[in-house]
Amino acid sequence: xxxxxxxxxxxxxxxxxxxxxxxxxxxxxxxxxxxxxxxxxxxxxxxxxxxxxxxxxxxxxxxxxxxxxxxxxxxxxxxxxxxxxxxxxxxxxxxxxxxxxxxxxxxxxxxxxxxxxxxxxxxxxxxxxxxxxxxxxxxxxxxxxxxxxxxxxxxxxxxxxxxxxxxxxxxxxxxxxxxxxxxxxxxxxxxxxxxxxxxxxxxxxxxxxxxxxxxxxxxxxxxxxxxxxxxxxxxxxxxxxxxxxxxxxxxxxxxxxxxxxxxxxxxxxxxxxxxxxxxxxxxxxxxxxxxxxxxxxxxxxxxxxxxxxxxxxxxxxxxxxxxxxxxxxxxxxxxxxxxxxxxxxxxxxxxxxxxxxxxxxxxxxxxxxxxxxxxxxxxxxxxxxxxxxxxxxxxxxxxxxxxxxxxxxxxxxxxxxxxxxxxxxxxxxxx
Numbered sequence: 001x002x003x004x005x006x007x008x009x010x011x012x013x014x015x016x017x018x019x020x021x022x023x024x025x026x027x028x029x030x031x032x033x034x035x036x037x038x039x040x041x042x043x044x045x046x047x048x049x050x051x052x053x054x055x056x057x058x059x060x061x062x063x064x065x066x067x068x069x070x071x072x073x074x075x076x077x078x079x080x081x082x083x084x085x086x087x088x089x090x091x092x093x094x095x096x097x098x099x100x101x102x103x104x105x106x107x108x109x110x111x112x113x114x115x116x117x118x119x120x121x122x123x124x125x126x127x128x129x130x131x132x133x134x135x136x137x138x139x140x141x142x143x144x145x146x147x148x149x150x151x152x153x154x155x156x157x158x159x160x161x162x163x164x165x166x167x168x169x170x171x172x173x174x175x176x177x178x179x180x181x182x183x184x185x186x187x188x189x190x191x192x193x194x195x196x197x198x199x200x201x202x203x204x205x206x207x208x209x210x211x212x213x214x215x216x217x218x219x220x221x222x223x224x225x226x227x228x229x230x231x232x233x234x235x236x237x238x239x240x241x242x243x244x245x246x247x248x249x250x251x252x253x254x255x256x257x258x259x260x261x262x263x264x265x266x267x268x269x270x271x272x273x274x275x276x277x278x279x280x281x282x283x284x285x286x287x288x289x290x291x292x293x294x295x296x297x298x299x300x301x302x303x304x305x306x307x308x309x310x311x312x313x314x315x316x317x318x319x320x321x322x323x324x325x326x327x328x329x330x331x332x333x334x335x336x337x338x339x340x341x342x343x344x345x346x347x348x349x350x351x352x353x354x355x356x357x358x359x360x361x362x363x364x365x366x367x368x369x370x371x372x373x374x375x376x377x378x379x380x381x382x383x384x385x386x387x388x389x390x391x392x393x394x395x396x397x398x399x400x401x402x403x404x405x406x407x408x409x410x411x412x413x414x415x416x417x418x419x420x421x422x423x424x425x426x427x428x429x430x431x
Contacts, residue, residue, distance in 0.1 A: 001124045003158060006040050006243070008227035009051035009193025010213040012089065013067055014060025017248040018218045019292060019330050021318070026247040026289050029056075030067040032215035035245045035287070036227055037071050041078050045229070046122035048080055051193030051211065052087025052134070052164030054094070061093060068097065072106050081120050082106045086133035087164035087193055088174050094133070109133065109162060113143070115150040119157060127232070128153065130187060131162040138173045139165075144181035152186055158232040159186060164193040167201065167210075182208055189230060189238040196221050198228070198242060207238045219250045219294055219330060224284060247289045253277055257336060258299035263310045270295060270311070270329075275319075278327055285325050295332040300339040302422070308334055337415070338422030346421075356421040363414045376409050383409075 016027040025031055040048055055064045075082055082105060086094045098108045109116045109131030119128045130152060132143045143165060152159065161182070165175030174194060179201065182190050189207035198212030209228065216225045225246035231239045255273050260266045274293055278285075285291065295314075297307060311332040320326045340346070346357035355371060362369050 003047070003122060003124045003127050003232040004043070004045045005047045005049055005127070005160065005230040005232065006036065006043075006045045006227050007049040007051065007191045007230050008036065008211045008214045009087070009164065009191070010053045010196050011050075011215060012053060012056035012213065012217065013064035014056040015217060017216060020248060020290060021315070021328055022290075024289075029215045029217070030064070031247060032245055033067055033071055035247075036214060037074050039227075039243060039245060040075065040080055043229070044123070045080060046124045047120065047127060048075060048082045049129075049160065049162055049191050049230075050082065050084035051162050051191045052085050053089040053193055054084065054087075055090040057089040057093075057137075064093075065097075069101070072103055076103065076105045079123065080105070081122060083109065083118075083120060083129045083131070083162065085109050085131040085162045085164055085193075086111075088134050088137050088139070091134035091136060111135075113139070113146075115143075115147050117153055117159075119153075119155075126157045128155065128157045128159040129162060130159055134164060134175065139175040140173055142176050142178055142181065144177060147181070147185065154186060156235070158188045158235055158238075160230070160232070161185070161187040161190040161206070163190060166194055167192065179208075182206065188232055188235055189240075191228075191230070198224065200240070205236055205238065207240060209240060214245055216246045216248045216250055219292065222250045222252050225249070244284055245287055247287060249285065249288045249291045250294070251277065251291060252294045252296060254296045254298050256299040257297050257301055257307065260301065263306075266307065266310050270314075270332075271317070274327060274329065278321060278325075282321070282323060282325075285323065288325050291325060291327045293327065293329045295329060297332060297334050297336050300337045302339045302341070307336060338418050340418065340421050340425065353421060353424045356417050356424070359417050360414065360421065363410060363417070372413070375413060379409055379413060
C-alpha cells in the first residue's frame with residue numbers, strides 16, 4: 001500500500017516574512033505550520049518529516065515553543081507520527097523538547113551526531129527512517145562519512161533518509177554533503193534541509209531533494225514555497241509533489257523598457273506587466289495572500305536617468321485581485337543600458353566623447369587599441385588590489401568577488417564606456 005509522507009524543513013518558527021507592507025498573522029511562519037498540520041489531517045498522510053531548522057535560533061525560542069507543542073499534540077491526536085532531525089538552528093532546542101515531553105509519536109533521529117535507523121508503524125504500513133542530527137551549531141565534516149560504517153537494516157520496508165546540510169559545498173561549516181555519498185545506500189528517498197529554495201537533485205531511485213522553506217521568508221526566496229508530498233509506492237518508486245501553502249510569495253520580474261517613450265507609457269507598462277504575470281501564476285496562488293514584486297528594468301534607452309525619477313513612490317502601488325490576493329511592488333532596480341546613436345559619427349570627433357565611442361566600437365568588434373589595452377590593464381590592477389584587500393575577504397570566502405578574467409573585464413569596460421558616453425552627451429545637451 002502506498003505511503004504518503006508530508007516532508008519539509010527550514011520553517012524557522014519564530015520568524016516572519018520581511019519587507020511586507022502590512023504586519024499580519026499570516027506573515028509569521030507559525031501560520032504556515034498550522035496550515036501544514038491541517039493539510040496533513042485533511043489528506044490523511046501517514047507521517048510528517050521535518051529535516052531540521054524547524055525552530056529559528058535567533059532569540060525566538062519562547063515565540064516558537066508554543067506552536068511546536070500545539071502542532072505535535074494535534075498530529076498525535078490524529079495518529080500521524082512525526083520524524084525529524086535537528087539542523088544548525090535547532091540542534092539543542094529539539095533535543096530539549098524531546099527530553100522534557102513525552103511524545104510517543106515524535107521521533108528525533110541521530111542525536112549526538114550519530115546515524116540512526118528506526119522503523120515507524122503508520123496507517124498504511126511500516127516505514128524505515130534513517131537520520132542524522134546536528135550535535136552543535138557548526139559541522140565542518142560530511143556526516144555521510146560516518147554513514148559508510150553504519151549498517152542500515154535491510155528489510156522489505158521503504159527507507160527514507162533525512163539530513164540537514166549543504167550539498168556540494170565542501171567549504172561549508174553547515175555539514176557539507178557530497179552528492180555521490182547519497183547514492184547506493186538502499187535508501188528510497190533523501191529529504192534534505194538547509195537550502196530554502198526547493199531543488200530536486202535526483203529524480204530516480206533514490207529521489208534526492210531539498211524541500212525548501214515552506215514559508216517564504218524574504219525577497220531572496222522567490223517563487224513557489226510549501227512542503228512536499230512524498231508518495232512511496234515501492235522500494236523502487238518514490239514520487240513527489242509540492243503543496244503550495246506559503247501565504248506570502250516574492251517574485252522578481254524583468255521589464256524591457258526599450259520602446260517606452262514617456263512617463264505615462266512607463267507607468268502603464270509596469271502595472272500591466274505585473275498584472276499579466278499575476279494572471280499567469282494565479283493557479284498557484286490559491287493560498288497566497290500577498291505577492292511582493294521586485295521589478296528589474298532592462299533594455300537600452302537614451303533616457304536612462306529619467307527612469308529613476310519616474311519610479312519614485314513605487315512602493316505605494318497595491319492592488320487586490322479577484323481571488324483576494326494583494327499585489328505590491330517593493331522596489332524597482334534600474335539595469336537599463338544607455339542607448340547612444342551614431343557611434344560611428346561620434347568616433348571621428350577628437351574629444352572624450354569620440355574616444356569613448358571608438359572604444360565601444362572596438363570592444364563590440366573584438367578589436368584592440370592602445371587606449372583599451374591601457375584601460376584594461378589598469379582595471380585589472382585595481383581589481384586585483386580590491387580582491388586581496390582585507391575589507392573584501394568575506395566576499396572572497398563566499399565566492400562573490402568580481403572575476404578578473406579578461407572576458408569579464410571586457411564586459412565591465414563596455415558597460416562603463418557606454419554609461420560615461422551617455423552622461424557626456426547628456427551634459428552637452430543641457431549646456
